[in-house]
Amino acid sequence: MATIIYDLECDFAHRFEGWFRSAEDFDSQHGRHLITCPQCGSSSVRKVPSRINIGSNDQSRxxxxxxxxxxxxxxxxxxxxxxxxxxxxxxxxxxxxxxSEDVGERFAEEARKIHYEEAPARAIRGQASPEECEELRDEGIDIVALPNLGPDSSSLN
Known part of the structure; x- marks a missing residue:
């Protein structure tokens, strides 16, 4: 499954990225005010041009x-x-x-339910063994391993 990454900005000029399954997914979430600024919580956001230009031949930038x-x-x-x-x-x-929703030890089970449309599509996180992760990938379920942040997700310093 492809992912589209948009640079977004709220009315307070806070810039952030949004990751979406498709342009239609962005439009749907934006229309329902589900996209919010991680700094201030504003749902008044818009797409903006990317600040990064990795492929540029202009060596002065x-x-x-x-x-x-x-x-x-x-x-x-x-x-x-x-x-x-x-x-x-x-x-x-x-x-x-x-x-994202923390589903704990039920990560593999919930990821499968979402993939096979047996549960509502949503962002989830949780724990899975290396074997479970490999099985999910073999089934075509896109997952990303994040570092263990501990009980307090804000503890990443």
């Missing part, structure tokens, strides 16, 4: 500052330094955790 005001490497155009990449990864993980 670099990646714009991240929402966390991370720095870019001045010596390497179109690259992000390690500290900025870590901040960006942390923000993505926190957004995924904040916008």
């Amino acid at each position: 670099t990646v714009a500052d991240t929402p966390a005001n991370g720095a870019v490497s001045a010596g390497k155009p179109n690259t992000v330094d390690v500290a900025t990449a870590f901040v960006m990864a942390k923000q993505v993980i926190q957004a995924l955790v904040a916008h």
Whole structure:
């Protein structure tokens, strides 16, 4: 299953990414005000042009500052330094955790139900063994392993 990633911005100029199964999925969620800013909770969001231009031949341009005001490497155009990449990864993980349902040990079971349309489509997270993850992938169910954030999802520092 393909994923479309849109750069989004709320009315308060908070920028963030949204991951969707299709353009229609974005339109549907946007129309129902289900997409919210992870910083302020506003559901008044719009698609905006990406700040990152990795494939550019213009060597004078670099990646714009991240929402966390991370720095870019001045010596390497179109690259992000390690500290900025870590901040960006942390923000993505926190957004995924904040916008998904924790199904715990029932992850594989719930993922299958969603995939086979036996349960409502929604973002879920939980625990699964390496064998369960392999079986899900073999069935064509897209999953992503996240680091264990502990009992408090905000503990990723």
